[in-house]
Amino acid sequence: MEIRLEHWSDDDSALLLRTNAPAMTEHLGGPESPAKLADRHAKYLAMTDPAEGLFFRIVGTGPDGAEVSVGSIGYWSRDWQGERVYESGWKVLPEYQGHGIATAAARLIIGRARDQHRHATLHAYPSLDNPASNAICRKAGFTLAGPCDFEFPPGNPLRCNDWYADLT
Numbered sequence: 001m002e003i004r005l006e007h008w009s010d011d012d013s014a015l016l017l018r019t020n021a022p023a024m025t026e027h028l029g030g031p032e033s034p035a036k037l038a039d040r041h042a043k044y045l046a047m048t049d050p051a052e053g054l055f056f057r058i059v060g061t062g063p064d065g066a067e068v069s070v071g072s073i074g075y076w077s078r079d080w081q082g083e084r085v086y087e088s089g090w091k092v093l094p095e096y097q098g099h100g101i102a103t104a105a106a107r108l109i110i111g112r113a114r115d116q117h118r119h120a121t122l123h124a125y126p127s128l129d130n131p132a133s134n135a136i137c138r139k140a141g142f143t144l145a146g147p148c149d150f151e152f153p154p155g156n157p158l159r160c161n162d163w164y165a166d167l168t
C-alpha cells in the first residue's frame with residue numbers, strides 16, 4: 001500500500017476515536033476520556049506552523065486506487081535535556097499493521113522535520129516494552145541514545161527508549 005501524509009482536519013475526529021481504543025493505547029497510558037480526546041483533536045487542528053510542528057493522518061492508497069485513513073503521525077517542538085528538539089509519535093490502525101506503514105510514515109516525518117532547518121534532532125520515545133515501535137525507530141534510521149524516564153500523557157510515567165534522527 002502506498003502512503004502519504006495529509007494535514008489533520010476536522011473530519012479526523014473519527015480516526016482519533018479509533019486510535020484511542022485499548023489495544024492502540026496499551027503503551028500510552030490507556031484510552032483517554034472524551035474531554036481529553038476533544039482537547040487533543042483541537043490541539044492537532046491548531047498545529048499549523050510547520051517550523052513548530054504539524055500533525056497528519058496517514059492516507060493509504062490500495063491497489064484499486066481507493067484511499068483510506070490508516071493511522072496518524074506528527075512532529076512537534078519540545079525541550080529535551082536543555083535543547084529544543086522535535087518529537088514524533090505514530091499510530092497505525094490494527095487492520096493495517098504489519099505491512100511497514102508506520103516505518104514508511106516515520107521516514108516521511110523525518111523528511112518533513114528536516115525540511116524545516118529548525119532543530120538538529122527528531123526524537124521518539126517508545127516504551128521499553130513496545131517492540132514494534134522500537135523496531136520502527138531502528139528501521140527508519142533513528143539512533144538509540146538509551147533508556148530514559150518519560151511521561152505520556154502528562155502525569156503517566158513510562159520507562160522509554162530515547163531514539164533520535166539527525167536532521168543536520
Ligand SMILES: CC(C)(COP(=O)(O)OP(=O)(O)OC[C@H]1O[C@@H](n2cnc3c(N)ncnc32)[C@H](O)[C@@H]1OP(=O)(O)O)[C@@H](O)C(=O)NCCC(=O)NCCS
Nearest residue numbers: 024090091092097098099100101102103126131132133135
Ligand atoms: C506500533 C505501530 C505503530 C506499528 O505499526 P505498523 O505499521 O504495524 O509497523 P510496521 O509494519 O512498520 O512494523 C515495524 C516493525 O515492527 C515489527 N513488529 C510489529 N509488531 C511487533 C510485535 N508485536 N513484536 C515485535 N515486533 C513487531 C514488525 O515486524 C516490523 O519489523 P520487521 O519489518 O523487521 O518485521 C502500531 O502497532 C500501533 O499503532 N500501535 C499502537 C500505538 C503505539 O504504540 N504507537 C507507538 C507509540 S511510541
